[in-house]
Amino acid sequence: MTRLSSYFLPTLKESPADAEAISHRLMVRAGLVRQLGAGMWTYLPAGWRAHRKAEQIVREEMDAIGAHEMLMPVLQPAELWQRTGRYAIDELFKLKDRRGADLVLALSHEEPLTFHVAREVRSYRDLPLILYHFQVKERDEARPRAGVLRTREFIMKDSYSFDRDAEGLDHSYALHVAAYDRIFDRSGLEWYRVESDVGMMGGFGAHEYMAPCAAGENEVALSDAGYAANVEVASAEAQDVDALPEALARPEAVETPGARTVEEVSAQLGVSAGALVKAMPMLRESGEPLLVLVRGDHRLNEIKLQNALGGAVRQATGEEIERLFGAPAGYVGPVGATVEVLADEALRGLHGLVAGANEAGRHLQGVEPERDFNASWRDVRSVVVGDRCPSGATIRIEPAIEVGNIFKLGTRYSEPLGATYLDVEGTERHIWMGSYGIGPARIAAAAVEQFADDQGISWPRSLAPFDVELVTLGKEGEEAREVSDRLYDELRAEGLDVLYDERDAGAGEKFADAELLGCPLRLTVGRRGLESGEIEAQLRRGQEKRSLPLDGAAGAAAGLWRELP
RNA sequence: CGGGACGUGGCGCAGCCUGGUAGCGCACCUGCUUUGGGAGCAGGGGGCCGCCGGUUCAAAUCCGGCCGUCCCGACCA
Known part of the structure; x- marks a missing residue:
C-alpha cells in the first residue's frame, strides 16, 4: 500500500543551498535522497525504489549472459591488497581491528574473488566463469561532489570473468558489451560506449559507458561517423595551422625578452599559436629527462603520453629544467637539445615554426622538424573540437558521466594471487580475467540529469520509483x-x-x-x-x-x- | 592536496561592519474558512547562533584555533 499520506517522501520547495548539479537538487527536493556527510548519502524509500529498478535491469541482463550473482564482504584483510600492489592506492580506506590486524574497505572486488577462484578452480573444465555481486564500495575520494554522482560510498554491480586464455576473455568481454548495451537501452538513457584508459585497474583494453549530461565529470570525443572515445585517449587528425610563417633555409634566432608562454611569444612575434613548438621538459620514472613537443595551440595529454611511453612521467621543476635541459623555463627547445625528444604527430611536416633557442630571451624562427632536430613521433596531444576522426568526420566534445566500465585485465590479478588451472595437456596456466562495473545510482542520477525540466524529474518508465x-x-x-x-x-x-x-x-x-x-x-x-x-x-x-x-x-x-x- | 566561499529553528535567508534580551519567509501544531495549480484569517511551538578558547561589565557580532560542508583545480578503481 503506497498511500502518500503515510509514506516517507519529504519534498522541499527550495533547493538546499549547497546543491549545484541538477540531479543533486532534484533528488533532494523530490525526497529521494538525503546527505549524511561529504560523499555519504542515504536513499529514502522512493529513491531506493529507483535504485532498485536500475539494479533489477542490470541483474536480469547479467543473468541473461550466464553470470551468477553472489556476495562478498566489504571489510577485507589488507594482505590480499598488499599482494596485488593495490594497498598503496590513496583512495583505499585502511583500518585496524582491535588486535591490530590491518584491514581495508574494498573499493572494488578483484582481490577477494580472485582469491576464491584461485582456491576453488583447478581444471580447464571449471572455466569459463562469470560471477558478480551488488556491493558497497568505499573510496576515500579527494573530492566527493555533485550529490549522488561522486560519493565515497556507493553500490556497484561488479562482475568478473575467468577464462582459459585471451580468446576466452575476448568472448566474455563481448558478452558484457552486449549485456551493457541492452542495460543502458532499457534504462532509457542516452548513452555512448567509448574507448577508455585502463587507469589504475591495470590490464589492457577498456571501454566506458557514458551518459551525456551537464554535470558529467568526463569529456567524450564524438563524431557523426560513430567515433566515440574518452578525451583521455581520443585520437584525431589535427586541423591545419592558419597562416603558418614561411619556411626559412635554416633557423634564425630572434629576441623574445620576457616571453615565456605560448601567448606571450606568439603576441610578441605576431605569429599564430599553432606556429609555435611547445616544449615540455619532463622526467621519466627512471629520472631520465625527456623533452615532449606539441603544437603551440595544442595541449599535451599526459595519459596518452604515459601510455605511449609505457611508464609514468612528470613535469620537471624549474631547477631540474635549468640543470638537465640547459635552458631556463620558457626557452627550452628541440634544436640542439641534448636530451631525448618526443614530438607529437601534429608537428610532422610543418615548417617556419618558432621554438625555444635554449637560451634566455631568445627563440628560433623557421624551425623545421626532421631537418633541424630529430625526435620520435607519437600521438600525445588532446583532441579538440573540429579535429577529424579516423573516418574523416568532425569531432565534437560533450561532458558525460561514466555509468559503466569494462576492462580486460588479463593476468594482472591471477598472477599475484596464484589463480591458475590445468589445461588439457596438464600444464598449469594463469586464468585470464576481465572486470566490469556499473553504478545503479549513477544510472538514476544520469536519468534525472538528462530528462529534468522546470517542474522537476521526468523518469524513464523503466527507472521511475512508481509507474x-x-x-x-x-x-x-x-x-x-x-x-x-x-x-x-x-x-x-x-x-x-x-x-x-x-x-x-x-x-x-x-x-x-x-x-x-x-x-x-x-x-x-x-x-x-x-x-x-x-x-x-x-x-x-x-x-x-x-x-x-x-x-x-x-x-x-x-x-x-x-x-x- | 592547492585556491575560494559558507556554517544563525526542519529548509531558504537577514542580523555581524558599528558588541547590549535572536528575526523574516516557507514548513510544523490548533481552530475556522477554503478546495482542479504550492490558499486565507487568528493563535501557537521550536534556535547549545558549528565547536573550543580569548578580549570585554557584556559576544551570533571582535580575535585565535579547530571541525564541518560546498564550489574551482589537481586527483579519480
Whole structure:
C-alpha cells in the first residue's frame, strides 16, 4: 500500500543551498535522497525504489549472459591488497581491528574473488566463469561532489570473468558489451560506449559507458561517423595551422625578452599559436629527462603520453629544467637539445615554426622538424573540437558521466594471487580475467540529469520509483474519493506500481509534488472530470494531458503507460 | 592536496561592519474558512547562533584555533 499520506517522501520547495548539479537538487527536493556527510548519502524509500529498478535491469541482463550473482564482504584483510600492489592506492580506506590486524574497505572486488577462484578452480573444465555481486564500495575520494554522482560510498554491480586464455576473455568481454548495451537501452538513457584508459585497474583494453549530461565529470570525443572515445585517449587528425610563417633555409634566432608562454611569444612575434613548438621538459620514472613537443595551440595529454611511453612521467621543476635541459623555463627547445625528444604527430611536416633557442630571451624562427632536430613521433596531444576522426568526420566534445566500465585485465590479478588451472595437456596456466562495473545510482542520477525540466524529474518508465501517481482531489466521504480508491485497486490489479496521493492538501501542491517526483504518468480524479465521466491523465514527459473514460480507466491507463518512453 | 566561499529553528535567508534580551519567509501544531495549480484569517511551538578558547561589565557580532560542508583545480578503481 503506497498511500502518500503515510509514506516517507519529504519534498522541499527550495533547493538546499549547497546543491549545484541538477540531479543533486532534484533528488533532494523530490525526497529521494538525503546527505549524511561529504560523499555519504542515504536513499529514502522512493529513491531506493529507483535504485532498485536500475539494479533489477542490470541483474536480469547479467543473468541473461550466464553470470551468477553472489556476495562478498566489504571489510577485507589488507594482505590480499598488499599482494596485488593495490594497498598503496590513496583512495583505499585502511583500518585496524582491535588486535591490530590491518584491514581495508574494498573499493572494488578483484582481490577477494580472485582469491576464491584461485582456491576453488583447478581444471580447464571449471572455466569459463562469470560471477558478480551488488556491493558497497568505499573510496576515500579527494573530492566527493555533485550529490549522488561522486560519493565515497556507493553500490556497484561488479562482475568478473575467468577464462582459459585471451580468446576466452575476448568472448566474455563481448558478452558484457552486449549485456551493457541492452542495460543502458532499457534504462532509457542516452548513452555512448567509448574507448577508455585502463587507469589504475591495470590490464589492457577498456571501454566506458557514458551518459551525456551537464554535470558529467568526463569529456567524450564524438563524431557523426560513430567515433566515440574518452578525451583521455581520443585520437584525431589535427586541423591545419592558419597562416603558418614561411619556411626559412635554416633557423634564425630572434629576441623574445620576457616571453615565456605560448601567448606571450606568439603576441610578441605576431605569429599564430599553432606556429609555435611547445616544449615540455619532463622526467621519466627512471629520472631520465625527456623533452615532449606539441603544437603551440595544442595541449599535451599526459595519459596518452604515459601510455605511449609505457611508464609514468612528470613535469620537471624549474631547477631540474635549468640543470638537465640547459635552458631556463620558457626557452627550452628541440634544436640542439641534448636530451631525448618526443614530438607529437601534429608537428610532422610543418615548417617556419618558432621554438625555444635554449637560451634566455631568445627563440628560433623557421624551425623545421626532421631537418633541424630529430625526435620520435607519437600521438600525445588532446583532441579538440573540429579535429577529424579516423573516418574523416568532425569531432565534437560533450561532458558525460561514466555509468559503466569494462576492462580486460588479463593476468594482472591471477598472477599475484596464484589463480591458475590445468589445461588439457596438464600444464598449469594463469586464468585470464576481465572486470566490469556499473553504478545503479549513477544510472538514476544520469536519468534525472538528462530528462529534468522546470517542474522537476521526468523518469524513464523503466527507472521511475512508481509507474503511476494517482492524485485524488476528493475528500473522505466524497464521490471522487470513492472512485479514486477503487481506481487505485484496479491499477494495482493491472500490475502497476501506484503512488496514491490522498493527502489532505491543495490540488496545486499535489500536482507540483507529482511533477517534482516525475513518475511517467499522473492520473487525476476530481469532481470536475467525474461530471463528464472522465479522469485526467498527464504524461509527465512533455506534460501532455488526455482524458480517459472513467469506465475502464485502469486498463486504458495501463495501455497508455506501456507506450511511454 | 592547492585556491575560494559558507556554517544563525526542519529548509531558504537577514542580523555581524558599528558588541547590549535572536528575526523574516516557507514548513510544523490548533481552530475556522477554503478546495482542479504550492490558499486565507487568528493563535501557537521550536534556535547549545558549528565547536573550543580569548578580549570585554557584556559576544551570533571582535580575535585565535579547530571541525564541518560546498564550489574551482589537481586527483579519480
